[in-house]
Amino acid sequence: MEITITVNGEARTADVEPRMLLTHVIREELGLTGTHIGCDTTSCGACTVLVDGEPVKSCTMFGVQADGHEVTTVEGLAAADGLHPIQAAFQEEHGLQCGFCTPGMMLVGAALLERNPDPSDDDVRWAISGNICRCTGYMNIVKAIQAAAKATAGAEPTAATA
Amino acid sequence: MLPSRFEYHRATTLQEALALLDEHGEDAKVLAGGQSLIPLMKLRFAAPQHLVDINDVPGLDGIEERDGSLTIGALARHRTLATDGTIAARYPAIASAAPQIADPLVRNRGTIGGSLAHADPAGDLGSVMLAMGASVVLTGSSGQRVVPIGEFLVDTFTTSIAPTEILTEIRVPTPPPRSGGTYLKLERKVGDFATVAVAVSLTLQDGTIGSAGIGLTGVGLKNIDATDATAALAGAAPTDDAFAEAGRLAAAASSPVTDVRGSEGYKRHVVDVFTRRGLASAFAMASAG
Numbered sequence: 001m002e003i004t005i006t007v008n009g010e011a012r013t014a015d016v017e018p019r020m021l022l023t024h025v026i027r028e029e030l031g032l033t034g035t036h037i038g039c040d041t042t043s044c045g046a047c048t049v050l051v052d053g054e055p056v057k058s059c060t061m062f063g064v065q066a067d068g069h070e071v072t073t074v075e076g077l078a079a080a081d082g083l084h085p086i087q088a089a090f091q092e093e094h095g096l097q098c099g100f101c102t103p104g105m106m107l108v109g110a111a112l113l114e115r116n117p118d119p120s121d122d123d124v125r126w127a128i129s130g131n132i133c134r135c136t137g138y139m140n141i142v143k144a145i146q147a148a149a150k151a152t153a154g155a156e157p158t159a160a161t162a
Numbered sequence: 163m164l165p166s167r168f169e170y171h172r173a174t175t176l177q178e179a180l181a182l183l184d185e186h187g188e189d190a191k192v193l194a195g196g197q198s199l200i201p202l203m204k205l206r207f208a209a210p211q212h213l214v215d216i217n218d219v220p221g222l223d224g225i226e227e228r229d230g231s232l233t234i235g236a237l238a239r240h241r242t243l244a245t246d247g248t249i250a251a252r253y254p255a256i257a258s259a260a261p262q263i264a265d266p267l268v269r270n271r272g273t274i275g276g277s278l279a280h281a282d283p284a285g286d287l288g289s290v291m292l293a294m295g296a297s298v299v300l301t302g303s304s305g306q307r308v309v310p311i312g313e314f315l316v317d318t319f320t321t322s323i324a325p326t327e328i329l330t331e332i333r334v335p336t337p338p339p340r341s342g343g344t345y346l347k348l349e350r351k352v353g354d355f356a357t358v359a360v361a362v363s364l365t366l367q368d369g370t371i372g373s374a375g376i377g378l379t380g381v382g383l384k385n386i387d388a389t390d391a392t393a394a395l396a397g398a399a400p401t402d403d404a405f406a407e408a409g410r411l412a413a414a415a416s417s418p419v420t421d422v423r424g425s426e427g428y429k430r431h432v433v434d435v436f437t438r439r440g441l442a443s444a445f446a447m448a449s450a451g
Contacts, residue, residue: 018169018213054270056271057267061200064170065217067172127266129266130264
């Protein structure tokens with residue numbers, strides 16, 4: 001079945017079997033391997049991508065369901081002029097150890113900041129509660145997401161003066 | 163893990179979806195949020211030959227009060243239930259259960275209709291609907307029928323829906339003034355199935371308990387309607403003794419099994435404690451309202 005998904009702003013077409021999961025379409029058909037497969041049982045969140053802006057587990061959605069929708073993967077976070085604030089903050093705050101959960105954590109963090117530019121500690125922990133870090137590096141992941149919030153607020157004069 | 167091969171149909175109208183079900187009967191499954199069906203298909207516990215995706219069918223995700231009931235479209239996502247203003251204002255058992263379902267990512271996709279139709283005894287919303295006396299609307303190509311939730315949930319993963327019907331709507335009676343409700347859930351970690359959970363609703367009438375509802379999660383072959391406990395509460399004074407008796411009766415109505423989440427005795431005890439606590443909290447809410 002031919003599907004067209006807008007992936008990271010670019011229309012991508014692929015011919016896929018309906019039973020192919022979105023995560024396989026992204027990794028194998030589109031060659032974007034930043035989306036990781038962890039548990040493959042809807043438990044860990046390593047395969048998190050944004051579908052129409054909302055984080056979902058791409059191992060629990062068929063690729064054909066994304067036909068006509070917008071998907072953002074970790075490769076879509078950085079702009080041409082540099083890292084996304086969430087990426088810069090993960091680097092600065094040491095928000096990763098082995099790095100396997102990091103794409104999912106950053107996408108969940110980016111989606112949270114879109115809705116809630118100034119999240120509390122609890123807000124962040126709540127938002128990442130569907131994503132598992134097997135290194136247990138949650139402290140710095142929370143710090144990184146909050147640092148990204150501060151950096152984003154500082155970069156926008158309207159937010160800073162508000 | 164890949165499921166067995168199937169043919170994918172994306173319906174854009176309810177009529178189209180129903181026609182596909184009429185054509186394929188038991189070989190077809192309806193795909194809504196997919197957060198239970200897709201894992202089952204990946205594990206090959208389910209292998210439908212046709213999937214009818216209803217996500218693009220318009221008008222199936224609304225939430226509104228109408229004719230004394232809250233009407234919830236089957237495609238309403240758990241995240242919407244958790245953030246809806248009407249639900250937060252007048253349906254505290256739903257408002258309290260919704261953010262405890264699975265995890266935030268699953269709540270972004272999972273739907274109330276899919277969750278109820280899946281009929282997992284560890285599912286949260288079935289118990290909430292039992293406690294609130296809700297009904298489901300089942301739509302087929304030849305018409306609709308309204309089925310009380312207790313008759314809809316038949317057994318583990320089994321409902322009274324026909325293969326050619328779609329669960330399109332949930333109707334929850336609007337609680338009268340001086341009502342309260344809550345959902346207490348014990349889970350080992352976010353995203354795990356409930357070890358035990360209890361849904362409670364309670365309405366005060368002239369200083370006594372007018373009516374109450376209690377639904378139990380994860381302690382039987384399906385969500386359990388603790389009718390002995392609610393019958394004992396109806397007309398009783400809202401005292402700790404009455405809540406304790408209801409807790410005892412609810413625990414007696416449960417039939418948990420020992421597993422990695424806890425022993426049978428432990429789970430039964432949690433049913434007792436959560437029923438008492440839930441009733442006390444619903445009573446406090448009802449007294450304040």
